[in-house]
Amino acid sequence: MVRRRTAEERRRCAEENGFDDDDTDVDDKPIPRDVLDYTKERYNHQMDLWIDGLLRKKLGLSTTTRPKNYLTLENYMHLERQLWQNDGQDFVHEASRVFISGKLKCRVFTPARLGEVSEGSTRRGTSKGLRYRPLVVNPMLFLLAICLAAGAFKKYKTLKEVLDVRPPANQRYWVLEWSPHVLDLPVFPEASVDGPTNKIQTGNSFNTQLRYLAIRAGVSPVTVHSMRREALILATANGYSDRELINFAAHTNKMTLTRDYLSSITVVDGLASFLKLPLRSDQAEDFRSMTANRNPELLQSLPAKVQDELRQREDYIAITKKIEDLALEMSSARNGTVARELKSERGQLYEQRRVLEEELNRIRWNQERIHPSERKEKVYVDQHCSRFDRLRHMMPERITAESPTNLRSGRYKPDAQCRITLRGDAKCSTAAWTGARIVT
DNA sequence: GATGCTTATTTGGGTCCGAC
DNA sequence: GTCGGACCCAAATAAGCATC
Numbered sequence: 151m152v153r154r155r156t157a158e159e160r161r162r163c164a165e166e167n168g169f170d171d172d173d174t175d176v177d178d179k180p181i182p183r184d185v186l187d188y189t190k191e192r193y194n195h196q197m198d199l200w201i202d203g204l205l206r207k208k209l210g211l212s213t214t215t216r217p218k219n220y221l222t223l224e225n226y227m228h229l230e231r232q233l234w235q236n237d238g239q240d241f242v243h244e245a246s247r248v249f250i251s252g253k254l255k256c257r258v259f260t261p262a263r264l265g266e267v268s269e270g271s272t273r274r275g276t277s278k279g280l281r282y283r284p285l286v287v288n289p290m291l292f293l294l295a296i297c298l299a300a301g302a303f304k305k306y307k308t309l310k311e312v313l314d315v316r317p318p319a320n321q322r323y324w325v326l327e328w329s330p331h332v333l334d335l336p337v338f339p340e341a342s343v344d345g346p347t348n349k350i351q352t353g354n355s356f357n358t359q360l361r362y363l364a365i366r367a368g369v370s371p372v373t374v375h376s377m378r379r380e381a382l383i384l385a386t387a388n389g390y391s392d393r394e395l396i397n398f399a400a401h402t403n404k405m406t407l408t409r410d411y412l413s414s415i416t417v418v419d420g421l422a423s424f425l426k427l428p429l430r431s432d433q434a435e436d437f438r439s440m441t442a443n444r445n446p447e448l449l450q451s452l453p454a455k456v457q458d459e460l461r462q463r464e465d466y467i468a469i470t471k472k473i474e475d476l477a478l479e480m481s482s483a484r485n486g487t488v489a490r491e492l493k494s495e496r497g498q499l500y501e502q503r504r505v506l507e508e509e510l511n512r513i514r515w516n517q518e519r520i521h522p523s524e525r526k527e528k529v530y531v532d533q534h535c536s537r538f539d540r541l542r543h544m545m546p547e548r549i550t551a552e553s554p555t556n557l558r559s560g561r562y563k564p565d566a567q568c569r570i571t572l573r574g575d576a577k578c579s580t581a582a583w584t585g586a587r588i589v590t
Numbered sequence: 591g592a593t594g595c596t597t598a599t600t601t602g603g604g605t606c607c608g609a610c
Numbered sequence: 611g612t613c614g615g616a617c618c619c620a621a622a623t624a625a626g627c628a629t630c
Contacts, residue, residue: 241615264599340616342608355617357600362615373600375625 220383220438221376225369226258228444232367239366246341248295249351250359253338257377264374267338268353293337300346302332369442380438 304327317324336350361371419430
């Protein structure tokens, strides 16, 4: 394992590479964007080579882009069901489960970008993201649980107090004030073994959680944009004008919506149009669901035999040994140039090993699909899933927390004839995070 | 509406740290 | 010492914007 360099070591390494950190001669003149005259000819020649595709062809570089997938309602339910009903994942704190579910709802009900809820990587250190500002989106159940556990309301400490508040007779709404101490806190913080911290969770971190939740649910990895795309497409189908949709997506350029989100989607029923049958409008959603490539019987772990066979192969062992040797050499390298060369060499070896490991991925995603009605008994390869299945009856709240029926019928709305209670002390205890229960 | 450029997001290896 | 969840980092890639 490579030892991380300290700040002092990084500074020394930068100095060795000719970096001058003396900022007394720094001015605020912009860096010229134009190519300087004496390099222009060579620059243009190289760009021509690239644009014409000569280099691309010679090096065999790929120009394909990642396939886009969509988190439709059906796929979304698979994730929620996995999270609350089937998931034996041991989070460092149960608050993580509530945060993930809350973030999922923020994204499927709105086309929010990553950076509007989490701290985006290009805003690292700024703590920008969702804060305790007026929250007008519904998923109220999860936001209420999060707010109460954080002691976020100025005058109300229990769920009953919050739900008993009614707007004045001549007004349709009433604003609940935040406690001053939460105004600088993120709504979705990082979690530790002691519970939520005061630090906002980064976008990278949420992406990782979302990616592994999808894999555990047997769905190919979905991203924040999978939800954003679907939210916009569904809104389009509901007859809103382009202007309203652009506002909804917070686009400033009208091209973005049509080019990047709607261009490849059609709800036209060609068959019914031609045969003059009643038109369907929902068939496109099933095709979008299929982009997630779900296999309900996907084994969470590959059979040990398959993994072991790969790792016993001579070429795999040789590459792994070289990577370890290079890591040792890098940690002891004093010269920056040498260290860079070693790092570059190690990168090539990682790539070689990744190619070998792709074989495992192919096996994983080519696993046989068995229709649930043909499966006589449950088969568990994932030890977490197996263990949780034996214990799930002890956590009825988690079964209720994810419920398509409740979600679609609107029973989450606190102004309906329902009550939402938190198990244990709603003020800020660990038990408050173990789940929420709906009592009608 | 097309294009080129900037900015944001995603990815995957690496690291940290607590639990066992 | 090992394992695994959470996070970090930097490169790759996609989204988004300004301009013509």
